[in-house]
Amino acid sequence: MNPRKDLLTIGSLSTEEINTILDSATAMKDIFTKSVKKVPALKGKSVLTLFYEPSTRTRSSFEVAAHRLSADVTTFTVSTSSVVKGESVHDTIDTLMSMKMDYIIVRHKHSGIPAVIARHCKAAVINAGDGAHAHPSQAFLDAFTIREKYGEVAGRRVVIIGDILHSRVARSTSCILKRLGAEVAYMGPGPLVPLQKHTGIPRFTNWDQIFEWRPDVIYLLRVQNERMDAPFFPAGDYHQAFGVTEERLERIDDLNLSIMHPGPVNRGVEICDAAMDYRNTLINDQVENGIAARMSILYHLTPQTQNND
Amino acid sequence: MPTIGKDAIDAALDNWAERIAVGRSSQGGELALIGLISHGDILAQRLIQRLEARGIYARYGALDISLYRDDFDMKQSKPALRSSYLPFSTDGLHIILVDDVVQTGRTVRAALNALFEYGRPASVQLHCLTDRGGRELPISPDYSALRIDAPSTAKVTLHLQETDGCDEIIYP
Numbered sequence: 001m002n003p004r005k006d007l008l009t010i011g012s013l014s015t016e017e018i019n020t021i022l023d024s025a026t027a028m029k030d031i032f033t034k035s036v037k038k039v040p041a042l043k044g045k046s047v048l049t050l051f052y053e054p055s056t057r058t059r060s061s062f063e064v065a066a067h068r069l070s071a072d073v074t075t076f077t078v079s080t081s082s083v084v085k086g087e088s089v090h091d092t093i094d095t096l097m098s099m100k101m102d103y104i105i106v107r108h109k110h111s112g113i114p115a116v117i118a119r120h121c122k123a124a125v126i127n128a129g130d131g132a133h134a135h136p137s138q139a140f141l142d143a144f145t146i147r148e149k150y151g152e153v154a155g156r157r158v159v160i161i162g163d164i165l166h167s168r169v170a171r172s173t174s175c176i177l178k179r180l181g182a183e184v185a186y187m188g189p190g191p192l193v194p195l196q197k198h199t200g201i202p203r204f205t206n207w208d209q210i211f212e213w214r215p216d217v218i219y220l221l222r223v224q225n226e227r228m229d230a231p232f233f234p235a236g237d238y239h240q241a242f243g244v245t246e247e248r249l250e251r252i253d254d255l256n257l258s259i260m261h262p263g264p265v266n267r268g269v270e271i272c273d274a275a276m277d278y279r280n281t282l283i284n285d286q287v288e289n290g291i292a293a294r295m296s297i298l299y300h301l302t303p304q305t306q307n308n309d
Numbered sequence: 310m311p312t313i314g315k316d317a318i319d320a321a322l323d324n325w326a327e328r329i330a331v332g333r334s335s336q337g338g339e340l341a342l343i344g345l346i347s348h349g350d351i352l353a354q355r356l357i358q359r360l361e362a363r364g365i366y367a368r369y370g371a372l373d374i375s376l377y378r379d380d381f382d383m384k385q386s387k388p389a390l391r392s393s394y395l396p397f398s399t400d401g402l403h404i405i406l407v408d409d410v411v412q413t414g415r416t417v418r419a420a421l422n423a424l425f426e427y428g429r430p431a432s433v434q435l436h437c438l439t440d441r442g443g444r445e446l447p448i449s450p451d452y453s454a455l456r457i458d459a460p461s462t463a464k465v466t467l468h469l470q471e472t473d474g475c476d477e478i479i480y481p
Contacts, residue, residue, distance in 0.1 A: 002386060003386040003387075004386065019389070020387075020388070020389040021389075023389035023390065024387075024389050024390040026390075026392055027373060027389075027390035027391060027392045027393070028390070030392050030393060031376075034426060034427065035426070035427075035428075036426040039376035039377065039423075040376065040377055040422070041375075041376040041377070041378075069376075296390075299376070299387065299390070300386070300387055302386065302387075
């Protein structure tokens, strides 16, 4: 197996690589419980976070991961207003190459920008979300969380609920779960859920169908008003139609289902307050596992900056 | 290719445990055997069983030192990490690091760095199944259980029942 330079999509990885990264994430998580929460694996390496879109969670998760591996982290703040796509990305690449970074973590509102940067840089590039395309590190932490909860991903049923069409999380997470042998279904407002004939993924439009399908995990997507040109629905209506309401939570509790969410949560929209404290809500586990998964990803990539010897 | 078989390995482990037992007779405090993954952890377990038969108790630990290596930049892809198992503080313990083959000493250097993040042991010794020479660092095992008559450049492969299906050492 050749060393991998970049992580752009789940689809580009072999199942063996996916399992290797998940296995290592377990060992990475053990580091959190030691008195010294740091290992020297990336000592002297430089990591740059380049976020063209606002993000607190993903960026800080990557930063904590890099710090725990002893890397030096630089935050490149990009003012979204000054960015004109195309040309300016190439200018940025030139700048980055001069800075001799070893790892670059990119988020951009346009699909494919991380791949462009990866092609032109010797640094290892990690896609931290590009448009509605992919968010592979989220997929890893989701798969890791399900594996931790159930022992293995294979055979589990996961329903992803929300605006599937605009969601890179839905795309990457369903991809990794299916590769690992889970069954995935989508549910959400009709116009925002792709047809089964296009994705091969069962498509539901209401909760009765979900309960009938008998999932193990309810995966809620965030309602992303900022990614839509016009709101498709009022928040209260969404909650009644597609959210985890208190009544649905009772049913979820009876059936012993888990609840996941990539965060940040819109309380009263995707999820009611009570569901945040429900015993099988894995949202905080996802945050902690995100650091372990991202440490594992950083560890497994090999920048070409080191291969000049 | 010459092979060292199960009987010779068993005998070497018996002598090894005997040596640890003798060392313990003049030593206070608690003993822990910490094996370096992979193989060292298995050897440590086997030694602990032999020590128990002699009425000597030793704690068991295992270290994966991949994250502490200094050859992280090598061009090969990295294998999956294994979880280190050290469910106790090493403060005040007498520790024996158990490795299979000691050669350059770089693994041992990494192991010492990893180990000291779990506490401050009273003492640390290095024991190995075999010492191949070819040291690149000022590190020397306190005990080496088997002598292998092969040039120091020759590749020595150890197989153990638990991971590889049989006990043997193969060398050219």
